Amino acid sequence: MPLVKWKNHNIEDVEVDLMLCALKLRYGYDFTGYARASMKRRLMELSRYFDVKHLSELLSAMLYDEAVAQTVINCISVPTSEFFRDGLVWETVRTCVLPQLDSFPWINIWQIGCGRGEETYTLAILLHEAGLLKKTRIFTSDINPAFLQDARDGCWSRRRMAGWRESYLNSGGRGNFDSYFEVRGEEVAIRDEFKKVIEFIQHNLVEDDVFKEVQFVVCRNVLIYFGDVLQGKVLKLLARSLERGGFLLLGRAEKIFELHEKYPELEGIDDASQLYRKVIGRGGHV
Amino acid sequence: MTRRSCTARSSEGAGMYKMLVIGFSAGGVPLIKRIVQALPRNYPLAVAVVAHLPEGHESTLAQLLDGIAQLPVSTAKDKDVIVPGLVYLAPPDYHLLVEKNRTHAPSFALSVDGPVKSVRPSIDVLFESAAEAFEGDLIAVLLSGANSDGAAGMAYVKQLGGLSIVQDPLESEFSTMPNAVIQRVKVDYVANIEEIISLLLSVCEVR
Numbered sequence: 001m002p003l004v005k006w007k008n009h010n011i012e013d014v015e016v017d018l019m020l021c022a023l024k025l026r027y028g029y030d031f032t033g034y035a036r037a038s039m040k041r042r043l044m045e046l047s048r049y050f051d052v053k054h055l056s057e058l059l060s061a062m063l064y065d066e067a068v069a070q071t072v073i074n075c076i077s078v079p080t081s082e083f084f085r086d087g088l089v090w091e092t093v094r095t096c097v098l099p100q101l102d103s104f105p106w107i108n109i110w111q112i113g114c115g116r117g118e119e120t121y122t123l124a125i126l127l128h129e130a131g132l133l134k135k136t137r138i139f140t141s142d143i144n145p146a147f148l149q150d151a152r153d154g155c156w157s158r159r160r161m162a163g164w165r166e167s168y169l170n171s172g173g174r175g176n177f178d179s180y181f182e183v184r185g186e187e188v189a190i191r192d193e194f195k196k197v198i199e200f201i202q203h204n205l206v207e208d209d210v211f212k213e214v215q216f217v218v219c220r221n222v223l224i225y226f227g228d229v230l231q232g233k234v235l236k237l238l239a240r241s242l243e244r245g246g247f248l249l250l251g252r253a254e255k256i257f258e259l260h261e262k263y264p265e266l267e268g269i270d271d272a273s274q275l276y277r278k279v280i281g282r283g284g285h286v
Numbered sequence: 287m288t289r290r291s292c293t294a295r296s297s298e299g300a301g302m303y304k305m306l307v308i309g310f311s312a313g314g315v316p317l318i319k320r321i322v323q324a325l326p327r328n329y330p331l332a333v334a335v336v337a338h339l340p341e342g343h344e345s346t347l348a349q350l351l352d353g354i355a356q357l358p359v360s361t362a363k364d365k366d367v368i369v370p371g372l373v374y375l376a377p378p379d380y381h382l383l384v385e386k387n388r389t390h391a392p393s394f395a396l397s398v399d400g401p402v403k404s405v406r407p408s409i410d411v412l413f414e415s416a417a418e419a420f421e422g423d424l425i426a427v428l429l430s431g432a433n434s435d436g437a438a439g440m441a442y443v444k445q446l447g448g449l450s451i452v453q454d455p456l457e458s459e460f461s462t463m464p465n466a467v468i469q470r471v472k473v474d475y476v477a478n479i480e481e482i483i484s485l486l487l488s489v490c491e492v493r
């Protein structure tokens with residue numbers, strides 16, 4: 001067979017495949033079902049960080065050196081979150097979801113992709129303000145133990161407070177946002193009372209199954225990193241995790257296509273915040 | 287209009303453009319309005335727009351454009367299949383990417399990865415991913431703006447055979463962005479807004 005010249009970007013796609021294959025076979029981290037465009041951006045960023053001409057030059061280092069592999073895994077699964085990101089979404093949670101959750105004697109919430117804890121503690125603050133924190137357990141999960149530890153620590157740079165305070169106000173927050181934190185030099189730390197209700201769990205949406213039935217699943221801006229097939233599989237898992245009448249919150253620009261055909265167990269509640277609910281009644285669908 | 291190099295499509299490639307990507311920041315809103323207004327109902331390309339706008343103003347742009355455009359305008363959602371004749375805007379605070387897809391037509395993807403050139407959405411991110419997906423079937427347009435986002439993306443569009451068009455810095459309200467591109471890339475056209483519109487329309491005529 002004659003060998004044909006390829007454009008570099010197509011060869012890079014092969015390199016991305018090789019990296020993902022190596023991570024899966026050698027370390028058990030399976031990113032092969034992830035959406036490729038942003039995965040490639042992150043990996044190409046990494047090849048600049050390691051100053052290699054071609055991504056595949058990192059292969060042997062990654063296979064033989066766990067520290068290099070950890071850097072790659074951290075880079076691929078890098079969290080980005082903020083307190084009260086998308087204020088209006090959290091306002092919907094305040095007004096639509098929390099009053100419904102109050103009807104349960106005991107509330108379990110699963111928040112996926114813990115980031116550095118910003119969104120987890122956002123939930124805790126909302127529950128506190130609604131007077132529901134005492135009967136709530138929040139399970140926050142991530143595939144990466146390093147991020148779970150960061151989230152557990154709950155410390156951030158003070159400089160970020162101004163933006164978060166504004167988002168809090170946009171979400172309809174009427175309390176004193178700063179009073180939920182302690183200042184420690186140049187950092188702020190979330191108060192311990194918010195940590196008590198949270199369990200930090202290492203969980204991989206790609207391989208692990210439902211671990212608990214909950215009334216509220218918060219999975220914002222996680223599915224955008226998954227390819228179609230994985231996305232469908234994970235959505236099914238999230239729906240299974242929900243008690244009937246429970247809520248599912250996705251990222252603002254995420255959308256479940258063919259909702260009725262593929263996920264009859266879910267109904268759309270609010271398109272702007274991508275809020276869904278698991279239908280009550282109508283047995284046999286789940 | 288300055289034609290910087292001769293890449294106008296020869297007959298065999300003419301009319302094969304499939305996607306148009308447009309980026310701008312400060313000073314670009316009146317320009318995108320004019321462009322979107324001028325695109326006819328049967329425009330054969332999908333159009334994706336990345337705009338840096340002050341926080342809170344992003345979502346109104348989609349409404350504004352939808353009110354004046356002949357083509358349907360919407361905010362791109364994750365995994366939307368890219369359809370010719372539709373105008374998509376990057377959602378506020380997300381990067382907009384084009385996913386090549388090995389087995390089916392290109393679609394949009396979103397990410398909340400950190401800002402690139404201190405902005406999100408970033409023009410570079412859209413242009414670079416669109417260039418890989420569409421190569422020579424892509425037209426990229428960069429308008430007025432006050433930072434250098436888009437220059438790297440435009441370089442990549444050019445490298446992969448797409449048509450590169452930049453607003454003439456002398457005609458731009460904010461010339462930093464067009465200048466950054468011109469300094470970095472030998473773009474195909476440096477043009478004023480009327481010329482840009484007629485270039486974009488000429489794509490349909492050759493069909």
